[in-house]
Amino acid sequence: MSSRISGFYKLSVEERREIVTKERGLTEKELSYLSGEQAMSMELADAMIENVIGQIAIPVGIAANFKINGQDKFIPMATEEPSVVAAASNAARAAYSEGGFFTSLSGTIMRGQIQVLNIADPFAARAKIFEHKQEILDLCNEKDPTLVSFGGGAIDLEVHIIPTANHMMLVIHLIVDTKDAMGANAVNTMAEFVAPTIESITGGRVVCKIISNLADRRLARARAVFSAEAMGGKEVVENIVSAFEFADADPYRAATHNKGVMNGISAVVLASGNDTRAVEAGAHAYASVSGRYKSLTKWEITQDGNLSGSIELPMAVGIIGGATKTHPVAQAALKIMDISSAEELAGCIAAVGLAENAASLRALSAEGIQRGHMSLHARNLAVMAGADAADIDRIVAQAVQEKDLRYDRILEITQSIQRGE
Numbered sequence: 329m330s331s332r333i334s335g336f337y338k339l340s341v342e343e344r345r346e347i348v349t350k351e352r353g354l355t356e357k358e359l360s361y362l363s364g365e366q367a368m369s370m371e372l373a374d375a376m377i378e379n380v381i382g383q384i385a386i387p388v389g390i391a392a393n394f395k396i397n398g399q400d401k402f403i404p405m406a407t408e409e410p411s412v413v414a415a416a417s418n419a420a421r422a423a424y425s426e427g428g429f430f431t432s433l434s435g436t437i438m439r440g441q442i443q444v445l446n447i448a449d450p451f452a453a454r455a456k457i458f459e460h461k462q463e464i465l466d467l468c469n470e471k472d473p474t475l476v477s478f479g480g481g482a483i484d485l486e487v488h489i490i491p492t493a494n495h496m497m498l499v500i501h502l503i504v505d506t507k508d509a510m511g512a513n514a515v516n517t518m519a520e521f522v523a524p525t526i527e528s529i530t531g532g533r534v535v536c537k538i539i540s541n542l543a544d545r546r547l548a549r550a551r552a553v554f555s556a557e558a559m560g561g562k563e564v565v566e567n568i569v570s571a572f573e574f575a576d577a578d579p580y581r582a583a584t585h586n587k588g589v590m591n592g593i594s595a596v597v598l599a600s601g602n603d604t605r606a607v608e609a610g611a612h613a614y615a616s617v618s619g620r621y622k623s624l625t626k627w628e629i630t631q632d633g634n635l636s637g638s639i640e641l642p643m644a645v646g647i648i649g650g651a652t653k654t655h656p657v658a659q660a661a662l663k664i665m666d667i668s669s670a671e672e673l674a675g676c677i678a679a680v681g682l683a684e685n686a687a688s689l690r691a692l693s694a695e696g697i698q699r700g701h702m703s704l705h706a707r708n709l710a711v712m713a714g715a716d717a718a719d720i721d722r723i724v725a726q727a728v729q730e731k732d733l734r735y736d737r738i739l740e741i742t743q744s745i746q747r748g749e
């Protein structure tokens with residue numbers, strides 16, 4: 329299949345659904361889950377969280393033009409923010425002609441932390457833990473034979489001694505390969521299960537037993553070259569690199585720069601039924617590992633004058649547990665993306681984060697972001713003003729031409745069209 333569909337945004341919703349169905353073989357049932365005609369059942373919703381009274385719909389759009397590791401992909405993105413899907417598609421188009429995105433993952437390894445208090449001699453306790461390393465790992469693996477049968481499980485231990493305000497605290501890291509699972513359940517279960525053994529080995533008292541979202545042994549990396557011509561020329565490319573240098577040097581700017589990266593990342597994480605907060609926490613913690621909060625992306629200029637971008641961040645996503653398996657739209661999203669492993673999903677998500685950042689920096693380095701937002705913003709306002717779907721394009725065209733995006737003016741235009749004027 330080719331993801332390079334020019335004018336995808338100009339097609340009707342039905343035409344887009346037909347293209348995706350043709351290429352990815354969606355069933356009638358999957359299409360009706362996606363359209364919301366067949367919403368998630370209240371029984372399923374009630375089984376997912378507590379005190380359920382309903383559900384909230386978020387639009388799912390397809391980012392076009394992505395080529396990732398040589399394979400064309402449609403990328404489903406769930407977001408309430410206008411421009412995000414268009415931005416990813418536009419930047420991906422500028423990378424397509426240069427070969428697209430290339431990705432890798434450092435591993436599927438997560439850390440579980442076990443905090444031990446009341447130890448008089450933490451260095452000796454640390455040594456004792458290592459003497460019992462195999463016993464602790466065996467206990468962990470006993471608790472999750474399924475993960476072990478898939479080639480995963482607890483593989484190593486680290487023991488950290490952390491000076492805190494009041495104590496030298498002993499913190500054990502269970503190093504667990506969670507394979508295609510995000511891993512929070514597996515790791516938390518193991519950490520709780522071995523806590524009494526840790527207490528008897530160290531003579532200390534275990535308090536917290538929980539996964540760390542700073543998944544620094546599960547780093548997704550993506551890179552791409554964006555054609556200078558498609559990005560707007562030499563000056564825009566130079567401005568993009570200086571915008572990156574600004575973000576890398578100034579945490580006030582880095583926060584917004586990385587927010588733009590996460591616009592793309594969280595939208596795919598959400599569409600795939602994964603935990604957006606886990607990935608966000610990991611990303612922002614990783615952006616600060618040097619001691620100062622920095623850009624998650626890097627931007628350079630190639631010898632040919634094109635724009636070269638790369639991204640590296642923790643990507644704790646899975647394809648076999650929780651909502652990734654139970655949510656019918658998440659299942660359809662994985663099928664649309666043609667994902668067969670957590671590793672592949674992590675790479676695609678990193679690529680989208682890089683594309684999203686390229687698009688934001690391009691807009692900031694050229695015309696500013698408001699121009700691109702204008703017609704999308706006007707569309708939202710027209711919907712708020714109660715416009716019929718058939719009138720929206722006309723209302724948007726008039727508001728953009730008048731360069732007047734106040735709600736009052738859009739309401740006036742809408743009402744005048746409804747009166748047949």
Ligand code: MEV
Nearest residue numbers: 584585587588688689697
């Ligand atoms: C808006 O949601 C995201 C941007 O602010 C990101 C950025 O400034 O790089 C456009």
